[in-house]
Amino acid sequence: MLEKTFYKKMLSKSFPFPVKVTYWDGKSEVYGNGKPEVEITFNEKVPISDVTRNASLALGEAYMDKKIEIKGSIQKLICGAYESADSFMRSSKFRKFLPKQKHNEKQSEKDVQSHYDIGNDFYKLWLDPTLTYSCAYFEDGNKDDLEKAQEDKIHHILDKLHPQKGKTLLDIGCGWGTLMLTAAKEYGLKVTGVTLSEEQYKFVQKKIYDQNLQDVAEIKLEDYRELGDKQWDYVTSVGMFEHVGKENLEGYFADVSKYLKQDGTALIHGITRQQGGAVNAWINKYIFPGGYIPGLQEQIGHIIDNDLQVDDVEMLRRHYQRTLEIWDKNFNNSRKEIQNKMGERFTRMWDLYLQACAASFESGNIDVVQYLITKGPSGTNLPMTRQYMMK
Numbered sequence: 530m531l532e533k534t535f536y537k538k539m540l541s542k543s544f545p546f547p548v549k550v551t552y553w554d555g556k557s558e559v560y561g562n563g564k565p566e567v568e569i570t571f572n573e574k575v576p577i578s579d580v581t582r583n584a585s586l587a588l589g590e591a592y593m594d595k596k597i598e599i600k601g602s603i604q605k606l607i608c609g610a611y612e613s614a615d616s617f618m619r620s621s622k623f624r625k626f627l628p629k630q631k632h633n634e635k636q637s638e639k640d641v642q643s644h645y646d647i648g649n650d651f652y653k654l655w656l657d658p659t660l661t662y663s664c665a666y667f668e669d670g671n672k673d674d675l676e677k678a679q680e681d682k683i684h685h686i687l688d689k690l691h692p693q694k695g696k697t698l699l700d701i702g703c704g705w706g707t708l709m710l711t712a713a714k715e716y717g718l719k720v721t722g723v724t725l726s727e728e729q730y731k732f733v734q735k736k737i738y739d740q741n742l743q744d745v746a747e748i749k750l751e752d753y754r755e756l757g758d759k760q761w762d763y764v765t766s767v768g769m770f771e772h773v774g775k776e777n778l779e780g781y782f783a784d785v786s787k788y789l790k791q792d793g794t795a796l797i798h799g800i801t802r803q804q805g806g807a808v809n810a811w812i813n814k815y816i817f818p819g820g821y822i823p824g825l826q827e828q829i830g831h832i833i834d835n836d837l838q839v840d841d842v843e844m845l846r847r848h849y850q851r852t853l854e855i856w857d858k859n860f861n862n863s864r865k866e867i868q869n870k871m872g873e874r875f876t877r878m879w880d881l882y883l884q885a886c887a888a889s890f891e892s893g894n895i896d897v898v899q900y901l902i903t904k905g906p907s908g909t910n911l912p913m914t915r916q917y918m919m920k
Contacts, residue, residue: 535577539617544609567601584617589811593878603884611892649728655859660705663768664849664897675855683711686796689901689918691911692716696762699788701753702769706733713745722748754784764788764795771800775821779831786835792905801825801898816882822895832902840908841901846890849897853887
């Protein structure tokens with residue numbers, strides 16, 4: 530009886546549209562007026578103590594374990610919970626953060642490999658052919674051509690740098706190498722990529738040899754903090770700073786400054802929050818160990834403190850929402866194959882992750898930022914106006 534009273538209180542004001550909830554005793558209630566747009570079924574009780582300790586972790590695990598079923602859009606449900614002022618997602622008594630996380634080099638390597646070394650074959654099932662695992666850039670609005678949008682994102686980043694042929698570029702956290710190899714082939718740059726993922730390292734190394742780029746491209750399997758005293762004309766880093774941890778964020782920007790030549794230019798792209806930094810217990814446990822989403826104010830402070838100046842800031846929240854929606858569609862188109870290979874619990878986990886992230890971007894709970902920064906006075910070696918970025 531106590532559990533049911535708790536859940537009624539928790540769910541009755543959590544959504545801006547009607548939701549039907551069926552409890553473990555088989556009885557149902559509709560919260561809100563009108564035909565339910567989403568239905569939640571509790572196959573089992575989820576202990577109150579688990580939810581009050583950390584709602585995202587408890588409810589995420591309950592969905593993975595089929596203690597909870599959702600009929601309708603998970604993205605719509607979570608977005609509604611973020612947007613409702615009285616929602617449990619916004620109530621201080623439900624929002625709990627994890628203890629401080631470790632981000633030494635050994636732990637960082639373990640964290641990266643736990644996510645990216647699941648296997649290239651898994652990511653090929655739902656990413657686009659470039660294997661770009663970060664926010665795309667939809668120049669044509671909401672069209673569904675993800676491969677073009679990812680290629681447009683790469684060019685958008687490189688064009689912002691206003692790169693000069695023959696100069697050097699370091700890509701911190703290079704992924705499967707699309708950005709660094711595009712910079713070498715199309716912009717005439719000498720590029721270095723760095724990753725901690727063995728799967729990514731082997732993949733990019735093969736592409737370098739297959740495309741005869743050995744003279745202009747190299748990839749290193751090592752921590753970005755161990756690159757020595759070498760400097761580059763340009764530095765890029767996409768989807769990286771949200772993985773270094775709050776305690777290492779200042780050091781991350783210090784390393785960007787260290788590796789950048791005087792008057793060099795960097796483009797730093799990643800997930801942020803306009804409301805201040807936060808972590809998510811469920812995502813940290815199951816998807817991105819050690820993840821921390823820093824706030825804008827926090828990042829700007831670290832940029833300035835490391836003798837870097839801001840040239841341009843661009844927010845891409847809606848672009849990442851659209852990217853995730855396409856990823857989840859692709860994921861579910863391959864759901865049977867993924868489930869046969871990885872199991873039902875894993876499959877439910879990843880579907881929840883992709884939809885929950887899309888909802889978080891849609892609601893403005895998180896955002897994506899591109900910082901164009903200069904080591905030296907802002908705008909050095911860049912055109913006078915930003916029209917050059919809009920090729």
